[in-house]
Amino acid sequence: MKIKLRQLLVAGVFAALTAAPAVNAADIKLLNVSYDPTREFYKEYNEAFSKYWKAKTGDNVTINQSHGGGGKQARAVLDGLEADVVTLAIAFDIDQLYQKRKLIPEDWQSQLPNNSSPYTSTIVYVVRKGNPLGIKDWNDLVKPGVSVITPNPKTSGGARWNYVAAWAYALKHNNNSEQAATEFVSKLFKNTAVLDTGARGSTTTFAEREIGDVLITWENEAYLVLKEFGADKYEVVTPSFSVLTEPPVTVVEDVARKHGTLEVATEYLKYLYSKEGQEIIGKNYYRPSDSEVAAKFDKQFPKLELFKIDQLGGWNEVQKKHFADGGVFDQIYGPGK
Amino acid sequence: MKHLRYKTLAGAIQLALLGIPTANAADVDALERRIHELESRLEKFEKATAAAPAPTAAAAPAVNPEVQKLTRKVNTLERKLEVQDEVTASNFTKLPKFDVGTNGFRISSQDGQHELRIRGAVQADGRFFSEDANHLSTDRFELKQGRVWLEGKVFKNIYYKIMPDFAASGNILPDAYLDYAYLPEASLLVGKFKPSLSLERLQGDSDGTFLERAFPTYLASNRDVGIQLHGAFSKSGFTTEVVPGPIDARNTFTYQVGVMNGSGDDGSPNNDSKDTDDNKEFVGRLFAHPFQHTGYSWLEGFGVGVAGTVGDPNAQALKAQATPIGRTTYLDYTKTYGITNQTTKVTTANATPVSNGEQYRLYPQAYWYAGPFGVMAEYAASSQTLSGKNQANNKNINVRQDNTSWQVLASWVVTGEDNSFGAVKPIQNFSPLDGQWGALQFAARWTEMDIDKGTFKILDPSKSASHATAWTLGANWYLNSYALIRADYEQTSFDGGAGSIKNNFWTGGDRATEHVFATRFQLSF
Numbered sequence: 070m071k072i073k074l075r076q077l078l079v080a081g082v083f084a085a086l087t088a089a090p091a092v093n094a095a096d097i098k099l100l101n102v103s104y105d106p107t108r109e110f111y112k113e114y115n116e117a118f119s120k121y122w123k124a125k126t127g128d129n130v131t132i133n134q135s136h137g138g139g140g141k142q143a144r145a146v147l148d149g150l151e152a153d154v155v156t157l158a159i160a161f162d163i164d165q166l167y168q169k170r171k172l173i174p175e176d177w178q179s180q181l182p183n184n185s186s187p188y189t190s191t192i193v194y195v196v197r198k199g200n201p202l203g204i205k206d207w208n209d210l211v212k213p214g215v216s217v218i219t220p221n222p223k224t225s226g227g228a229r230w231n232y233v234a235a236w237a238y239a240l241k242h243n244n245n246s247e248q249a250a251t252e253f254v255s256k257l258f259k260n261t262a263v264l265d266t267g268a269r270g271s272t273t274t275f276a277e278r279e280i281g282d283v284l285i286t287w288e289n290e291a292y293l294v295l296k297e298f299g300a301d302k303y304e305v306v307t308p309s310f311s312v313l314t315e316p317p318v319t320v321v322e323d324v325a326r327k328h329g330t331l332e333v334a335t336e337y338l339k340y341l342y343s344k345e346g347q348e349i350i351g352k353n354y355y356r357p358s359d360s361e362v363a364a365k366f367d368k369q370f371p372k373l374e375l376f377k378i379d380q381l382g383g384w385n386e387v388q389k390k391h392f393a394d395g396g397v398f399d400q401i402y403g404p405g406k
Numbered sequence: 407m408k409h410l411r412y413k414t415l416a417g418a419i420q421l422a423l424l425g426i427p428t429a430n431a432a433d434v435d436a437l438e439r440r441i442h443e444l445e446s447r448l449e450k451f452e453k454a455t456a457a458a459p460a461p462t463a464a465a466a467p468a469v470n471p472e473v474q475k476l477t478r479k480v481n482t483l484e485r486k487l488e489v490q491d492e493v494t495a496s497n498f499t500k501l502p503k504f505d506v507g508t509n510g511f512r513i514s515s516q517d518g519q520h521e522l523r524i525r526g527a528v529q530a531d532g533r534f535f536s537e538d539a540n541h542l543s544t545d546r547f548e549l550k551q552g553r554v555w556l557e558g559k560v561f562k563n564i565y566y567k568i569m570p571d572f573a574a575s576g577n578i579l580p581d582a583y584l585d586y587a588y589l590p591e592a593s594l595l596v597g598k599f600k601p602s603l604s605l606e607r608l609q610g611d612s613d614g615t616f617l618e619r620a621f622p623t624y625l626a627s628n629r630d631v632g633i634q635l636h637g638a639f640s641k642s643g644f645t646t647e648v649v650p651g652p653i654d655a656r657n658t659f660t661y662q663v664g665v666m667n668g669s670g671d672d673g674s675p676n677n678d679s680k681d682t683d684d685n686k687e688f689v690g691r692l693f694a695h696p697f698q699h700t701g702y703s704w705l706e707g708f709g710v711g712v713a714g715t716v717g718d719p720n721a722q723a724l725k726a727q728a729t730p731i732g733r734t735t736y737l738d739y740t741k742t743y744g745i746t747n748q749t750t751k752v753t754t755a756n757a758t759p760v761s762n763g764e765q766y767r768l769y770p771q772a773y774w775y776a777g778p779f780g781v782m783a784e785y786a787a788s789s790q791t792l793s794g795k796n797q798a799n800n801k802n803i804n805v806r807q808d809n810t811s812w813q814v815l816a817s818w819v820v821t822g823e824d825n826s827f828g829a830v831k832p833i834q835n836f837s838p839l840d841g842q843w844g845a846l847q848f849a850a851r852w853t854e855m856d857i858d859k860g861t862f863k864i865l866d867p868s869k870s871a872s873h874a875t876a877w878t879l880g881a882n883w884y885l886n887s888y889a890l891i892r893a894d895y896e897q898t899s900f901d902g903g904a905g906s907i908k909n910n911f912w913t914g915g916d917r918a919t920e921h922v923f924a925t926r927f928q929l930s931f
Contacts, residue, residue: 141496149517216482263485266492274489280482 097130097333102152104139104226104316105267106290110353111156117349118340122333130333138267139226146172146321153325153334156318158226160184161384163319172323186315187341188355191375192227192234194306195275195284195291204283206308207238211256218274218281220265222392226316227268229392231285234312236391237376241310255401276303287314288370289354313375508887510931512558521558527551527612527930529573533732536921543734543920549573550926551611555581563587565650567599577674580629583651590646590657591637595664598675599652601630602662602691603713605771605784606813608653612930613829615780616880617894618730620813620853622786625767626715627666628674631681634664634689641699655709655827658698664689668717670761671788671809672725687717687765707775707826715767722761724792730853730876731896732922737857741869745798756803759794759864763804766790773827778818780825785812794864805860813853815878821845829887829930836885845884852877862903871917872902892926 103111115132122130135142135150139158143165146152157163166172178185196204202215210217220228232254239253240246262281265271268290275284276298283306284294291305318338325331340346347357351366381387391397505512514521529550535543555569569581583597600608604626606619638657640646647656654660668687669675693711700706727737742756766789773782787810794803819825823833823845832845857872876898883891900917 216478262482263489265489266496270489270492274485278481278485280478280485 095128097128097330098328099130099132099153099330099334099337100135100151101132101154101156101337102135102142102146102150103156104142104158105136105220105269106227106272106287106293107156107316108134108136108269109293110289110349110355113353114341114346114349117345118337121340121345122336128333130337132337136267136269138220138224138228138270140229141224141266151324151328152321153328153330154318154320154338156316156338158314158316159229159378159384160315160317161388162226163317164385166319166321170323172321173319174322177319178317180320181318181338182342183358184315185317185319185338186358187318187338187346188316188350188358190288190314190316190355191311191373192230192285192314193288193291193311194308195286195294195303196282196306198302198304200304200306202282204306207235207253207257207310208242210235210283210285211253211260213260215260215283216262216281217257217260217283217285218263218265218271219261219285220268220271222398224266225268227287227290228264228271229387230287230312230314232391232398233378233381233387234308234310235285237312237381238308238310251397251401254397258398258402288356292354292369307371307373310374310376313377315378514558519562520560522556523558524554524556525569525931526554528553528928529612530927531617532925534923535732536923537919538921540918542918543732543922553580559650563648567651576676577629579677580674585650587648587650589637590648591639593636593648593650595634595636595650595652596632598629598631599634601627601632601666601687601689601715602634602636602652602664603627603689603715603767603769604786605693605711605713605769605773606782609827610653610829612890612928613827615782615815615817615847615849615882616731616851616878616896617892617924617926618733620730620784620815620851621811621855621874621876622769622784622813622853624672624727624855625786625788625809625811626671626769627669627687628672630666630669630673630687631675632664632666632686632689634662634666636660636662636664644699654693657695659694660692662689662691662713668715668719668722668765670719670722670725671790672727673723682722683720685718685720687715687719689713689715691769693771704776705774707780708772709774709827710772711770713769713771715765717765718763719761719765719790721793722765724759724761727855727857729874729896729898729920729922731878731894731924732898732920734920736874736898736900736917737861737865737870739865741866742794742864743862743866745796747798754796754798755866756864757795757797759792759803759805761790762793763791764789775825775827778820778822778825780817781815783812783814786810792861792864803864805858805863807858807861809855809857811853811855813851815849815851815853817847817849819845819847823884829890830882830884831887832884835887836889844886847882847884849880849882850878851880857902859902867903870903871900873900875899875901888929888931890926890928890930892924892928894924896920896922896924898922 101111111134119130122128139162143157143162146155146166147169155163155166160178163177167175167177194204204210209215219231222228222232235254235257236250239250243249263274265274268286271284271286272290272294274280276294294303295305318341320331320334320338322331325334344359344362347359347362351357351362354369356370357363357366378384378387499516501516503514503516510523510525512521512523531550532547534545550573551571552573553569553571555567557567559565563586565585565587567581567583570579572578579598581599583595583599585593585595587593602608604623607623607626638646638649638654638660640658649656666687666689667675667681691711691713693709695709697705697708724739726735726739728735740758742758744753744755746753768787769784771784773780789808792805792807796803817825819830823830830845830847834842834844836842836844853876855874859872862872876896878894878896880892880894898920903916
């Protein structure tokens with residue numbers, strides 16, 4: 070009996086010790102509020118990060134995603150959507166989380182490398198196979214009769230990049246004349262058939278509903294159209310000049326602290342800069358920031374002249390001038406215009 | 407095509423066979439012949455078909471460019487409508503919600519963080535006194551209440567109430583407060599509200615069982631201005647409800663501690679809410695529903711508590727005390743005792759007293775609501791110093807006044823609805839043509855008030871009574887959750903004064919018993 074008791078005791082201790090890690094493994098949930106066309110990328114990335122985190126800490130982390138027009142998404146977080154991290158299209162939208170509710174620190178953009186942009190991208194076009202209208206550059210989009218598909222800059226970060234790229238092109242080709250640039254974007258939006266609320270909606274309009282002659286969209290979204298809807302039906306056109314988009318990411322510290330997820334949320338974003346994260350970025354047609362990984366994917370990205378938003382004064386100035394109520398966009402586009 | 411023909415043929419044969427279950431042998435022979443004939447014709451047809459040249463695929467007709475253009479236009483318009491629907495649906499989620507119905511009239515934001523509720527109450531009373539030969543009381547119709555008020559919340563947990571009463575004189579703004587209820591366990595109430603003292607006083611003005619409250623209520627302040635910390639706790643495993651305002655009859659355990667200006671017995675500050683001294687009144691109350699969530703359904707509605715105040719007023723005005731339903735004054739602090747100078751024969755009355763110095767009140771209280779039955783009991787002890795002055799000899803008169811009062815009431819909703827500290831909600835709204843009559847409640851009450859005898863060292867005993875006992879019978883007819891008709895009969899007898907008055911002199915005896923029948927038509931939403 071004495072031996073039996075000792076055996077039971079040893080077995081019990083062993084069971085407790087072996088069970089301990091399993092018992093201690095935490096189940097963590099994160100909410101990543103992102104812009105429209107990152108669905109596929111983050112789906113793949115989240116799986117990779119969950120595996121990485123499990124191996125590193127033993128904890129199970131589940132990342133829920135929310136996607137929509139970048140501006141709309143930022144407003145949702147401001148209105149109470151409890152995002153642990155935001156991965157949006159433009160820095161201005163993220164900055165609102167500090168400006169309006171102090172959900173993030175003022176210096177959020179300096180907390181991760183490359184102004185908290187783990188990848189870059191640009192704006193290109195998708196046209197129907199054979200490019201029947203011979204669209205090559207921005208000036209082709211303002212020709213009469215060309216039906217353009219782009220989302221609404223009021224709700225979509227991607228649309229603001231589209232607009233800004235067209236504006237900068239017009240400035241460049243008109244001796245920096247803002248009047249000429251205004252006329253240019255006015256013509257462009259007169260040619261717009263449907264203004265969706267986000268980039269993915271525009272893809273649906275163009276590729277699924279077959280509306281419009283040209284879709285202005287993110288580079289990654291353009292290649293996704295080829296993949297999803299067939300390279301035999303569509304082709305990507307890279308203009309001579311476009312914008313270097315730098316979609317930023319940050320931890321919503323106020324929310325993450327409340328959820329007790331600050332550490333994992335921070336690591337989740339840092340992992341974007343790892344070799345593995347950058348590989349997934351490249352595979353999904355975003356331009357990796359890591360030079361080594363970027364070189365590997367170099368061939369899939371055509372060369373073009375890229376300008377930075379800073380050349381127009383940065384997002385705060387651009388937002389105020391063009392997209393705030395009564396701004397240039399409201400003047401050129403609206404009922405009866 | 408061939409396959410289809412075989413199927414058709416087989417089906418026809420089957421139908422034919424099914425249709426002749428009793429056919430004779432001759433018929434069967436005829437059918438067989440017919441089948442062979444059909445088979446032979448089918449073979450010939452198949453051979454002919456096989457020999458014929460295969461039809462060439464017709465060239466796809468060229469689509470008319472106009473049609474293409476129109477199709478594009480339609481597709482574009484369809485998509486535009488879809489996008490517009492999406493935008494509209496998104497905008498709808500931001501629009502405020504309007505709710506009008508049995509829950510009142512309210513506007514709230516989609517996220518529920520902001521709410522405005524429009525409420526109102528009208529109480530139209532009638533009071534009729536019998537056996538009132540000397541016409542000491544006046545039969546009358548009166549508008550007791552005419553209130554329209556706003557209440558709700560902003561930013562999720564800042565609650566507010568602004569309630570004017572257009573039928574009141576003096577205090578025409580009974581309630582105006584905000585309550586920061588960040589946690590149900592600790593909320594901060596600031597403004598003008600009912601002090602947390604008398605249980606019946608804290609009951610909603612439209613929710614009471616009788617037209618008017620019983621005697622203990624009138625030893626507590628009606629309203630006061632100050633600040634109160636209050637909170638609630640629930641039994642473990644149950645959620646504590648946020649109940650803003652001065653009364654919480656929902657949670658298991660509640661507390662209130664406050665600092666108020668102090669407005670005296672039955673007092674209520676006027677709208678400017680000015681205080682006349684630096685001394686403040688401290689109010690505290692504990693109340694519990696000890697059997698809540700225990701599963702003993704008949705005991706769940708039992709609540710018990712105690713409340714009290716401590717203050718040190720300086721020359722605080724005293725308010726007259728009146729009978730519960732009749733609202734006739736039986737204790738009038740302005741009617742002071744007079745001393746007649748035997749030489750000059752001039753009578754000099756004492757100065758009107760005020761409350762001066764230490765003051766405290768104690769209110770043990772309980773109620774029990776079980777199914778259609780309800781009981782409420784409350785005791786009140788109020789102690790204060792009356793400071794008057796003998797104006798004949800210019801000497802101060804200070805009297806310690808210890809008043810006590812109590813009441814017990816019982817009620818029964820005969821139509822079976824649940825009785826409660828709040829209003830009775832009829833199962834069926836009044837609609838006689840549909841055979842629906844609303845809810846009916848009967849009630850009875852006994853209440854007494856004992857005024858300290860020392861009071862009459864200052865007050866004129868011929869004008870004020872020292873003890874009043876009232877019993878009341880009442881019926882409440884709830885037409886629906888908003889409309890109510892009440893009818894009460896009350897008889898109040900008096901001891902110790904206010905009796906025979908002849909040529910302005912008290913000749914002894916007690917004030918005659920008051921008999922009053924009163925009605926109320928009430929709309930409260």
